[in-house]
Amino acid sequence: MSSQDTSQTQYDRPDGVTIYHESTSVVAVIEGIIIVVIFLGALVANLIAMVTIIRDKVLRRNLHNWLILNLIINDLCFTMMNTSFLIVSVFDQGYFLLHNQAVCLIHGNVLFAFGNFATIVAISVDRYLAVVWSARFPPSKSRTIVFIVFCWVAAIGSSFPSLFGVVSAIKYQKISHSCSPEWQEDCFYYVILNVIIFVVIVPAMVFCYVGVFLSVWRQQRLLRSYASAKPSIETNVCSVTDNDDDDQDRVTHADNDMPMDDMDQSSEGPTCSDLTPEPMDYTKSSITEETDAEHAEGGNEGNKAIQRKNMMTGIKKKGHRSMQKKLNIEKRVALTGTLLVLTTLVCWSPYCIVNSCLLSINIPHWMGVATVWLGYSNSLFDPLIYTFMNRRIAARYRGMLSRWWIGLNTVIKCNSGEE
Template sequence: MRSYLTKDLMKGLAGTSMTTEMDLPRLLREQQATTSAFPNLSTSENDSSCGEQILSHGIVEKVLIGGVLTVLTFLTIGGNLLVVISVCFVKKLKQPSNYLIVSLAVADLSIAVAVMPFVSITDLIGGQWIFGQVFCNVFIAMDVMCCTASIMTLCVISVDRYLGITKPLTYPVRQSGRCMAKTVLLVWLLSASITLPPLFGWAQNVNDDKVCLISQDVGYTIYSTAVAFYIPVSVMLMMYYRIYRAAKVSAAKHTIQGFPKLQKEVEECASFSRLLKTDRKNISIFKREQKAAATLGIVVGAFSICWLPFFLLSTARPFICGVECSCVPLWVERLLLWLGYANSLINPFIYAFFNRDLRTTYRNILLCSQHP
């Protein structure tokens, strides 16, 4: 910006025959006053073209922001560590379906350990990236991979719950540990594939001395946001709808046909115990469907609230701002980013709330009690 003003000044001097040598100091002072009136403008052409902002925080603001982000980070680490320890060391929880819960916890734990601290420091100093250009690419790759793995694992969990509800006899037989391990590996490989294009030249990250921003290439943005968010959330919504519909049909059958049918068959059937056993089984399936619908509904709701605003902004930004920078207010970007990270804190508590075994194990670990 300053170079542009100087060039305009010299052109004006050259093109005005009335200008004398006495006017030159005055004009230079005016030019300096103009640049000092806009202190947030960068002094290099590259910086001004990107338009990155620096947020100024007072001491009180820094303490509050630092305290909140630190608590958020440590709670995320603690909650997800509880999940990993519970499933890995408690025999009752060592089931193939819980491999997905462990994968989700590892992804969220990685976000808390390898991503959140650097974002916290960056936010505390006003949004400037101070960790260098090389680490910027590593950081972006880690951030994208872990967040995508978390989101895609949530998607696979929704499919797993749907199959477990709709195919209770055949699906558990095919749900072996090896099959689940392959599924988890596939999720992480697909998540890692999203990080590769910027590292191999398809779309370069926005990376200079003060800015570390994922590539704003339109093609890469569409590809990455579709694979990392829009496709998984579509699958999750579809699974939730189908589980909800199955639970609703079961509820209707249970309410309308339950007691009249039971009374009629008791009068006609000699084997009351067999009828009672069948009815109890139907009630058990009904309750399981209701619980699965409630769990998945809360998971999808929390996930959408946390990540949807961020991905809508990420998708629209290249079309609005161009491919080389971000024109969105920096505080908006940071707020939506941390809202997405908060999903990593929420996940372990959602599953603990609906899983009595996990909840009991959490309590035993925290209270240092003896657990099976």
């Protein structure tokens, strides 16, 4: 055995495939466990998230959740059509994929991977419009449908050249147990796709979320200035807050990661316009006081001044709470979107670098497997991020797990003979 050999046994199969380790070896078992965990985790997480959004009326009527459903569909299809065959390939060393070209085309098709990128871009742009330009571009069904159509058109257009063998035909890659386009065969196709991803898509996503965070930061500064404002200018602040609340309501209805129960409370809660007394209240009270108690005019004026002061104090507190609640929602929205973007980049950037046709990299087996499986795990991270950042769905998950735990304890007690 030469000095370049590792603990893995490398030999050639009659069909030309290099075998790096036996199917019963420890390495194969570890690889199999990892890919099975990724497959089952992505399948269960995406199915639960999709069913929860579809069954929940509040979540379903939120237009932005349509984009989240589109992302879940892409991840779910990628899991079933790409990750599932990889499990078989780990143990048969690619024999099934290599001798079934149609299955290899399905497994190596990049349709849903590019669909994931396109949907993340659509989510970023939609959140930017909802938070920064909410008054000028309010959320609408037509805009959401246009975004979804754009995602599928972009994904189909990006995947067809390799799917039909025009450029970079899909073949079995011995180094990673998977089928994928032959990026080395046509460098032009690889360069164009990577320019679109890292020169157009990534800067667009960064721009969108920088704009969202700047908008949230400005609102935080305004909120602090309102909290420290003098009573003499509280009426002006209240009028400004009322207009801002209208815009924020549009923002919250367009955001997907917001806790919907909080949204309902904040949007239906009292605002400055609701709490501001109507003019007729003051006129009626003043007329009554002038006719019935002219001798107590000084005392009544003092009482009215105290009432007005108390009223404005209540308006300020309730308006501050409402604005703070909406600001917290926007912060969570920005954080969720940023995490989705970061996980997409972290999962797929190593694969793009390692398989670059511009760099002459001698890829060992472990690196090929790690980069491919890291990209496949992106379909697991997306629903987990959305689930943990959305309080409504997280609450449903906790309730479901609680019911399962109670049912399991009941079964255990019945089997043990306890009443």
